[in-house]
Amino acid sequence: xxxxxxxxxxxxxxxxxxxxxxxxxxxxxxxxxxxxxxxxxxxxxxxxxxxxxxxxxxxxxxxxxxxxxxxxxxxxxxxxxxxxxxxxxxxxxxxxxxxxxxxxxxxxxxxxxxxxxxxxxxxxxxxxxxxxxxxxxxxxxxxxxxxxxxxxxxxxxxxxxxxxxxxxxxxxxxxxxxxxxxxxxxxxxxxxxxxxxxxxxxxxxxxxxxxxxxxxxxxxxxxxxxxxxxxxxxxxxxxxxxxxxxxxxxxxxxxxxxxxxxxxxxxxxxxxxxxxxxxxxxxxxxxxxxxxxxxxxxxxxxxxxxxxxxx
Amino acid sequence: xxxxxxxxxxxxxxxxxxxxxxxxxxxxxxxxxxxxxxxxxxxxxxxxxxxxxxxxxxxxxxxxxxxxxxxxxxxxxxxxxxxxxxxxxxxxxxxxxxxxxxxxxxxxxxxxxxxxxxxxxxxxxxxxxxxxxxxxxxxxxxxxxxxxxxxxxxxxxxxxxxxxxxxxxxxxxxxxxxxxxxxxxxxxxxxxxxxxxxxxxxxxxxxxxxxxxxxxxxxxxxxxxxxxxxxxxxxxxxxxxxxxxxxxxxxxxxxxxxxxxxxxxxxxxxxxxxxxxxxxxxxxxxxxxxxxxxxxxxxxxxxxxxxxxxxxxxxxxxx
Numbered sequence: 001x002x003x004x005x006x007x008x009x010x011x012x013x014x015x016x017x018x019x020x021x022x023x024x025x026x027x028x029x030x031x032x033x034x035x036x037x038x039x040x041x042x043x044x045x046x047x048x049x050x051x052x053x054x055x056x057x058x059x060x061x062x063x064x065x066x067x068x069x070x071x072x073x074x075x076x077x078x079x080x081x082x083x084x085x086x087x088x089x090x091x092x093x094x095x096x097x098x099x100x101x102x103x104x105x106x107x108x109x110x111x112x113x114x115x116x117x118x119x120x121x122x123x124x125x126x127x128x129x130x131x132x133x134x135x136x137x138x139x140x141x142x143x144x145x146x147x148x149x150x151x152x153x154x155x156x157x158x159x160x161x162x163x164x165x166x167x168x169x170x171x172x173x174x175x176x177x178x179x180x181x182x183x184x185x186x187x188x189x190x191x192x193x194x195x196x197x198x199x200x201x202x203x204x205x206x207x208x209x210x211x212x213x214x215x216x217x218x219x220x221x222x223x224x225x226x227x228x229x230x231x232x233x234x235x236x237x238x239x240x241x242x243x244x245x246x247x248x249x250x251x252x253x254x255x256x257x258x259x260x261x262x263x264x265x266x267x268x269x270x271x272x273x274x275x276x277x278x279x280x281x282x283x284x285x286x287x288x289x290x291x292x293x294x295x296x297x298x299x300x301x302x303x304x305x306x307x308x309x310x311x
Numbered sequence: 312x313x314x315x316x317x318x319x320x321x322x323x324x325x326x327x328x329x330x331x332x333x334x335x336x337x338x339x340x341x342x343x344x345x346x347x348x349x350x351x352x353x354x355x356x357x358x359x360x361x362x363x364x365x366x367x368x369x370x371x372x373x374x375x376x377x378x379x380x381x382x383x384x385x386x387x388x389x390x391x392x393x394x395x396x397x398x399x400x401x402x403x404x405x406x407x408x409x410x411x412x413x414x415x416x417x418x419x420x421x422x423x424x425x426x427x428x429x430x431x432x433x434x435x436x437x438x439x440x441x442x443x444x445x446x447x448x449x450x451x452x453x454x455x456x457x458x459x460x461x462x463x464x465x466x467x468x469x470x471x472x473x474x475x476x477x478x479x480x481x482x483x484x485x486x487x488x489x490x491x492x493x494x495x496x497x498x499x500x501x502x503x504x505x506x507x508x509x510x511x512x513x514x515x516x517x518x519x520x521x522x523x524x525x526x527x528x529x530x531x532x533x534x535x536x537x538x539x540x541x542x543x544x545x546x547x548x549x550x551x552x553x554x555x556x557x558x559x560x561x562x563x564x565x566x567x568x569x570x571x572x573x574x575x576x577x578x579x580x581x582x583x584x585x586x587x588x589x590x591x592x593x594x595x596x597x598x599x600x601x602x603x604x605x606x607x608x609x610x611x612x613x614x615x616x617x618x619x620x621x622x623x624x625x626x627x628x629x630x
Contacts, residue, residue: 034606035585038574038602039584039585042578042579046581090581183497183498235334236334239332239335240332263349263353264352264353267350267494268401270346271346271402279337283337283342287335294335307332309332309333310332
């Protein structure tokens with residue numbers, strides 16, 4: 001939108017008049033309204049990021065299960081949170097708009113996954129899982145590898161009523177993923193068992209196929225039991241991660257180009273000595289290109305998609 | 312199925328001994344070739360961004376000759392780089408410095424169209440050796456010397472290749488604020504020292520179109536001109552916003568783009584919307600905090616100036 005035709009010098013002078021002092025103490029009503037509007041938009045945006053992450057991530061976990069050894073946990077296809085699990089600046093708006101309080105509130109249920117199959121709905125408050133009271137969404141979505149097998153019996157509250165649900169048991173690779181609001185394009189397989197992806201990475205990996213390459217890589221870190229990052233580990237995680245993404249049906253041919261674009265955009269990643277824990281992006285792109293051909297050849301021959309042993 | 316079981320066992324075994332998978336080996340010479348190619352592409356992308364930032368910054372600085380009060384200086388309209396240390400800079404900076412032949416003298420990396428530098432025919436790779444007969448070894452010395460040029464002559468001694476010559480530039484006065492284009496882990500803008508600030512490439516990618524990028528650059532120019540300390544106080548943010556709107560309007564950019572930019576910026580930085588700043592608990596408020604107050608104030612200022620400000624920031628959506 002262009003400004004209307006006003007002599008620019010006049011506009012400039014009017015705009016440059018000193019402004020009144022900023023309100024101190026309580027916010028002025030129009031500022032309060034603006035705060036609520038912006039927080040509401042930010043909360044909606046965060047939920048959208050979480051939904052996208054879940055939609056791309058859960059199929060990778062389910063389809064990759066037999067490559068994941070004992071690094072497995074139930075897959076629910078659910079976004080949920082307690083007040084404490086929401087970023088502090090969004091807690092009020094989360095309470096106001098989504099009823100997020102001290103109980104575990106379901107915020108989204110992805111169609112086709114156990115949460116949906118078992119009848120869980122967005123807005124439900126989950127009180128118990130398998131006879132145990134829970135006070136963290138992490139307990140519901142299984143951020144720690146679970147030894148119990150079998151369906152999840154859930155006690156939930158909906159519109160004041162109490163109901164019992166049984167969610168079918170679907171296992172997937174460890175672990176669930178969550179959004180971290182930060183600009184830097186990064187993702188981590190954390191020791192506490194949650195896979196974090198930054199909002200910056202979600203923007204950079206604009207295509208779901210690209211995001212799947214990133215997620216496969218992080219799941220592979222968990223599977224391979226990597227505690228510290230080392231270039232050799234990263235190479236293995238790229239390799240296994242590509243198989244994981246391919247199994248979930250993503251177009252893995254985007255992987256080499258993705259890391260090349262990363263190299264052009266974040267040029268420090270060109271050098272291993274600067275990007276200390278990872279191979280340089282050129283090395284990653286070259287190795288991934290070979291791996292893409294390897295996987296494509298297996299698919300054409302009808303051979304199961306499994307990584308090759310060490311040579 | 313047996314193949315799958317074998318694969319699973321293999322993975323389990325690999326985990327146990329931390330042995331490597333059969334990931335494809337990367338021949339080092341192929342990696343080096345790819346690194347060189349990607350490095351050159353990264354340099355080209357960075358130079359395109361530099362050109363954009365330099366052009367917008369020049370337009371804003373030139374338009375602010377009266378708005379910026381005493382904080383003015385003669386303008387070059389050239390983006391300069393110089394090699395200060397001989398460290399190991401990594402593929403990207405080495406490729407950039409080598410491509411442009413950047414040495415110890417301030418070297419032209421980008422030229423704003425229509426600027427004094429452009430009109431005098433300065434080009435990428437030109438080295439600036441002296442101003443009005445006085446040698447300048449550092450970009451900072453050049454900046455200081457430009458502050459004292461008010462009228463009359465502005466003659467630069469330029470090194471191009473092995474030749475040296477004097478070039479006369481038209482004297483054009485504008486805001487005294489220098490912006491560098493940096494890499495960083497945040498979409499941020501800030502102050503270095505004196506009247507030098509920076510904007511990160513992440514912010515350049517975040518801003519949609521030149522009007523939004525002008526809003527960011529004008530905001531930083533305003534801080535530098537107003538002499539705000541590192542990490543300005545909220546009240547200084549409001550004053551900087553106000554001057555930035557004036558600079559954008561005077562330079563012919565859409566001032567209302569600032570509303571769209573800062574509103575969208577707050578979407579993934581909700582701690583900046585108000586005063587509840589979990590990241591900064593117990594500390595002074597961060598720069599650029601309290602976006603809500605800033606937007607209300609900017610909307611009022613635009614309204615007073617007769618510019619209709621639509622609050623129509625479209626959230627960034629997943630594809």
